[in-house]
Amino acid sequence: MEPTKFDAVVAGAGPAGCAAAYALAKAGLEVLVIERGKFPGAKNMFGGMLCGSVLAQLIPNFWEEAPLERYITRHVITFLSREDSFSIDFQSPSFGKPPYNGYSVLRAKFDKWLAGKVEEAGAIIVPGLLVEDLLWDGNQVVGVKAGGEDFPASVVIAADGVNSLLAQKAGLAEELSTEYVSLGVKELIQLPSEIIQERFNLEDDEGVTQLFDGFCTRGMHGGGFLYTNKESLSLGIVIQLSALRRMGVKPADLLEEFKSHPGVRNLIKGGTVEEYSAHLVPNAGINKVPMLYKDGFLVVGDAAGLVLTTGITLDGASFAFASGMAAAETVKLAKQNGDPSRKTLCNYEKLLKESFVLRDLETFKHSQFFLDNPRLYTTYPELICNLSRGLFTNDGKPRKRLWQLARTEMGRQKLSILHVAVDGFLGRRAI
Amino acid sequence: MNSMSLEDKLALNKYDIDEELHISVNEDICRTCRNRVCLHICPAECFKLLGEKITYSYEGCLECGSCRLACSKGAINWTYPRGGFGIAYQYG
Ligand SMILES: Cc1cc2nc3c(=O)[nH]c(=O)nc-3n(C[C@H](O)[C@H](O)[C@H](O)COP(=O)(O)OP(=O)(O)OC[C@H]3O[C@@H](n4cnc5c(N)ncnc54)[C@H](O)[C@@H]3O)c2cc1C
Ligand code: SF4
Ligand code: SF4
Numbered sequence: 396m397e398p399t400k401f402d403a404v405v406a407g408a409g410p411a412g413c414a415a416a417y418a419l420a421k422a423g424l425e426v427l428v429i430e431r432g433k434f435p436g437a438k439n440m441f442g443g444m445l446c447g448s449v450l451a452q453l454i455p456n457f458w459e460e461a462p463l464e465r466y467i468t469r470h471v472i473t474f475l476s477r478e479d480s481f482s483i484d485f486q487s488p489s490f491g492k493p494p495y496n497g498y499s500v501l502r503a504k505f506d507k508w509l510a511g512k513v514e515e516a517g518a519i520i521v522p523g524l525l526v527e528d529l530l531w532d533g534n535q536v537v538g539v540k541a542g543g544e545d546f547p548a549s550v551v552i553a554a555d556g557v558n559s560l561l562a563q564k565a566g567l568a569e570e571l572s573t574e575y576v577s578l579g580v581k582e583l584i585q586l587p588s589e590i591i592q593e594r595f596n597l598e599d600d601e602g603v604t605q606l607f608d609g610f611c612t613r614g615m616h617g618g619g620f621l622y623t624n625k626e627s628l629s630l631g632i633v634i635q636l637s638a639l640r641r642m643g644v645k646p647a648d649l650l651e652e653f654k655s656h657p658g659v660r661n662l663i664k665g666g667t668v669e670e671y672s673a674h675l676v677p678n679a680g681i682n683k684v685p686m687l688y689k690d691g692f693l694v695v696g697d698a699a700g701l702v703l704t705t706g707i708t709l710d711g712a713s714f715a716f717a718s719g720m721a722a723a724e725t726v727k728l729a730k731q732n733g734d735p736s737r738k739t740l741c742n743y744e745k746l747l748k749e750s751f752v753l754r755d756l757e758t759f760k761h762s763q764f765f766l767d768n769p770r771l772y773t774t775y776p777e778l779i780c781n782l783s784r785g786l787f788t789n790d791g792k793p794r795k796r797l798w799q800l801a802r803t804e805m806g807r808q809k810l811s812i813l814h815v816a817v818d819g820f821l822g823r824r825a826i
Numbered sequence: 827m828n829s830m831s832l833e834d835k836l837a838l839n840k841y842d843i844d845e846e847l848h849i850s851v852n853e854d855i856c857r858t859c860r861n862r863v864c865l866h867i868c869p870a871e872c873f874k875l876l877g878e879k880i881t882y883s884y885e886g887c888l889e890c891g892s893c894r895l896a897c898s899k900g901a902i903n904w905t906y907p908r909g910g911f912g913i914a915y916q917y918g
Contacts, residue, residue: 432914433910438913502917502918503915503917503918504918506918523910524909525907525908542908557891560905573896578892582835583917584827627917636867639867643866644866646868647832654827654829660827663827665827671836672888674890675890675891675892675895
């Protein structure tokens with residue numbers, strides 16, 4: 396007997412694959428999602444904060460039923476020197492009203508829920524199965540091979556995440572280079588919700604995101620992060636893989652060092668570690684987006700490097716949802732036209748160019764170059780911390796004006812006005 | 827919070843260990859390698875130096891893919907574990 400031919404086979408049940416499958420199933424197409432994890436979410440980790448606006452287009456009022464941790468009403472950016480810390484703190488009650496600006500989320504729970512919605516919509520999800528290869532008819536992809544079996548499809552959607560072996564097999568993506576990905580390592584630290592609320596100045600289900608710049612990366616391109624969940628904290632660091640490779644630092648050691656920093660230590664005091672995780676994330680933005688389609692084949696989400704990193708924003712989930720939805724639109728068109736070749740599938744790229752996905756990546760195309768500047772992780776955070784220390788020190792000696800303190804500190808950091816001007820210019824262009 | 831060893835942290839994670847190796851190293855290539863990036867890059871420290879030999883133990887692997895990208899000599903034969911096996915995050 397011939398195996399069933401699906402309108403689409405989706406490899407990977409992360410945000411990108413689920414969004415694509417959900418939209419297709421809702422439109423009545425035959426969709427199969429294959430996920431290598433024991434359950435959807437089992438392999439996935441992020442910071443993280445999920446921005447809900449894109450998902451809401453797909454599943455209106457999803458916040459009423461999704462397993463969300465806390466809605467984020469407070470954003471803190473902290474600069475670290477060896478011992479000191481300096482924070483910028485923004486809090487807005489307006490972020491605490493529907494449709495909400497963002498939520499902290501735990502992926503093992505959230506992705507499982509999302510995949511459940513996809514199933515409800517009528518798609519078939521098979522977890523615990525690894526897509527090993529693509530099926531070909533000449534130059535056209537006509538399905539996948541998984542667990543030794545063939546699954547024919549009009550279109551294959553590669554939603555297999557950052558390592559995308561499938562986009563490589565399709566000949567669209569090159570092997571990733573270590574400059575274009577960052578490694579995140581994270582601990583899930585359990586803490587009672589009352590303590591979290593008190594410690595972080597939050598009410599009920601409100602949450603905070605805190606990003607750290609400076610000493611925690613030992614000068615490497617990257618940063619630290621903290622997100623409050625209902626009854627836990629997500630604490631971790633993300634570092635460009637090439638920098639980590641060059642510096643010879645062990646990621647696990649770096650995370651321990653981060654946890655013991657005086658500016659972090661007290662935030663996690665009394666907590667118990669429940670899980671240790673690691674994951675890569677693409678960081679090259681528009682510069683490394685591969686060819687997005689070929690005959691019978693589309694690449695979505697992290698597999699296509701569709702992540703926005705500006706140093707302040709790390710958003711991959713919205714890009715995954717939006718690219719998955721654009722892929723679904725395109726597969727629907729292919730079904731209508733009875734043509735899954737590139738002639739129809741090129742519509743996917745057109746949709747991404749029209750939406751925020753490729754436009755945002757284009758707007759921030761200089762950010763990676765800017766973020767490669769080591770002064771951002773050493774000189775400036777130290778300068779800010781030392782300047783603040785100077786400002787607040789009472790040691791019985793004659794006081795200096797802010798400008799004098801700044802001059803002295805710049806001298807100590809070997810930072811010239813020219814450096815500041817150049818970095819300021821690059822920063823303005825980049826973020 | 828007291829500092830915690832990596833072994834203790836990995837012991838908190840849930841794994842369904844496959845008997846089939848999903849990562850292996852080519853010892854002949856490793857013998858000629860000077861920087862031995864794999865020894866420090868892996869967040870689960872799966873690569874160890876035993877005498878002069880690089881050994882790999884997959885039990886703690888978090889399937890991130892860093893070793894595959896960081897070893898510039900292509901000595902690491904890297905795939906994901908079979909479907910359903912390997913790390914299963916409870917939080918993620
Ligand atoms: C440390 C870190 C922090 C981050 N913080 C944030 C944040 O705060 N906010 C944000 O929006 N984004 C964040 N991101 C990025 C975000 O996690 C990703 O952009 C997003 O998960 C991409 O979704 P995806 O569906 O494309 O890929 P993934 O979520 O990686 O999903 C891919 C899925 O495919 C499966 N799979 C892979 N290969 C196969 C195969 N061969 N066969 C079958 N299944 C397969 C995987 O198991 C997985 O379920 C962060 C990432 C990291 C690493
Ligand atoms: S695996 Fe790669 S990095 Fe490690 S010793 Fe072998 S060749 Fe060197
Ligand atoms: S995939 Fe990641 S966790 Fe597994 S051995 Fe390689 S670097 Fe270590």
